Amino acid sequence: MDHFSYVLDGVSKNYGSLQVLNEISLRIKSGSIIVFIGANGAGKSTCMKILSGLMKPDKGKFYIERKNSDNQTIARHTIGYCPQEICIWPD
Secondary structure (H helix, E strand, O other): OOOEEEEEEEEEEEEOOEEEEEEEEEEEEOOOOOOOOOOOOOOHHHHHHHHOOOOOOOEEEEEEEEOOOOOHHHHHOOOOOOOOOOOOOOO
């Protein structure tokens, strides 16, 4: 099995003057199951969009750390994201 980690390093994201994420650091190892729980507007969906490659952070880094492979694109296809509301993206 190929082992990898999703890494958020000091990630921040703003929507205009509203700061949604403030220097979040997180490492998620392959095979992990995580759940974000919090109030509306807490940044859960924004964080998941960054982890799944749908959005870029304004500050900090998101990367995938892999052993035995240079192709980070494959690891991005291993994350499952199920928002509460029904959502269909155009691509």
